[in-house]
Amino acid sequence: MPGARFTFQNDMAIQQLAPAIRPIAAQTAPALELAALTVRYNSGAALENISCTIQRGEQVAVVGPNGAGKSTLFKVIAGLHAPQHGQLRFPDPACAAPGAVAYIPQRSQVDWRFPVSVFDVVMMGRTGRVGLFRRPSCHDREQVLAALDRVQMSKFSQRQISELSGGQQQRVFIARALAQEATLLLMDEPLTGLDMRSQDGIFAILDSLRAQHVTVLTALHDLQLAARHFDRVMLLNQRLIGFGTPDEVFTPTQLMSAYGGHLHLALTDTGVLTVADTCCGHDEVAVNA
Ligand code: ADP
Ligand code: MG
Numbered sequence: 001m002p003g004a005r006f007t008f009q010n011d012m013a014i015q016q017l018a019p020a021i022r023p024i025a026a027q028t029a030p031a032l033e034l035a036a037l038t039v040r041y042n043s044g045a046a047l048e049n050i051s052c053t054i055q056r057g058e059q060v061a062v063v064g065p066n067g068a069g070k071s072t073l074f075k076v077i078a079g080l081h082a083p084q085h086g087q088l089r090f091p092d093p094a095c096a097a098p099g100a101v102a103y104i105p106q107r108s109q110v111d112w113r114f115p116v117s118v119f120d121v122v123m124m125g126r127t128g129r130v131g132l133f134r135r136p137s138c139h140d141r142e143q144v145l146a147a148l149d150r151v152q153m154s155k156f157s158q159r160q161i162s163e164l165s166g167g168q169q170q171r172v173f174i175a176r177a178l179a180q181e182a183t184l185l186l187m188d189e190p191l192t193g194l195d196m197r198s199q200d201g202i203f204a205i206l207d208s209l210r211a212q213h214v215t216v217l218t219a220l221h222d223l224q225l226a227a228r229h230f231d232r233v234m235l236l237n238q239r240l241i242g243f244g245t246p247d248e249v250f251t252p253t254q255l256m257s258a259y260g261g262h263l264h265l266a267l268t269d270t271g272v273l274t275v276a277d278t279c280c281g282h283d284e285v286a287v288n289a
Contacts, residue, residue, distance in 0.1 A: 037086035057213035061226035064236035078103035102177030125180035147178035167198025
């Protein structure tokens with residue numbers, strides 16, 4: 001990508017990060033409260049003293065360098081990993097019900113060779129309701145077909161999951177969460193490896209979830225997309241460095257605190273500022289203008 005690097009001290013560059021701020025979801029009942037959450041692995045601390053409140057229906061981008069604790073945070077919220085200290089609360093009963101939290105792991109964490117059809121993957125979202133040993137009812141099947149329809153994957157229902165593109169696989173996982181009737185959706189780097197068209201497809205689905213007040217936390221590496229598409233951003237690097245609207249959080253000081261030197265700001269030949277961290281082996285990432 002042609003471009004000139006900027007430093008964090010370049011106020012002009014930082015100002016160009018200014019987001020199209022979306023109003024925070026009208027419903028302001030808390031969906032999730034994290035209170036002094038601390039998680040340690042044998043290898044050391046992954047999250048230290050994280051406290052924040054996520055409102056019902058808001059969409060939050062979780063950003064930070066590799067190893068910042070994004071996936072760990074999602075696993076703790078999904079109940080897959082217990083924190084050593086602190087508390088996790090779901091004040092909204094709709095978020096505390098069984099199956100209310102759906103976790104879509106990073107693509108690299110999924111064995112895509114597993115021989116299973118799209119329909120069956122989405123039906124797995126009903127398992128909590130159907131029970132492992134009960135046959136799915138007509139209603140369950142209808143829910144699965146409706147979920148596939150909402151992500152425009154109906155015509156692929158009999159395909160093997162391994163035969164789909166990355167963007168299609170993400171849509172199927174979102175359909176599984178919809179079939180589960182999740183009210184809190186955790187998406188771990190859903191955009192990684194997707195082309196712009198597929199990314200736009202994911203954002204269109206997020207827009208439809210917004211209308212239904214589904215709360216969404218999405219980990220991603222592209223700060224420009226985080227600023228443009230999300231109500232608030234959570235900037236992590238083991239600690240919670242910032243949590244608020246993109247213009248509150250993406251300040252030079254806080255970005256430097258999270259990323260150190262591992263952030264690139266560049267001007268494209270169309271004059272658009274692009275911002276991405278240098279995680280995941282990508283040097284500079286093309287972002288939507
Ligand atoms: P991110 O998703 O932001 O890249 P992770 O949550 O995956 O960060 O990792 C946070 C830290 O915890 C890293 O230092 C990572 O090496 C460590 N870590 C993650 N999972 C494990 C695990 N299962 N066992 C030991 N250490 C882990
Ligand atoms: Mg991760």
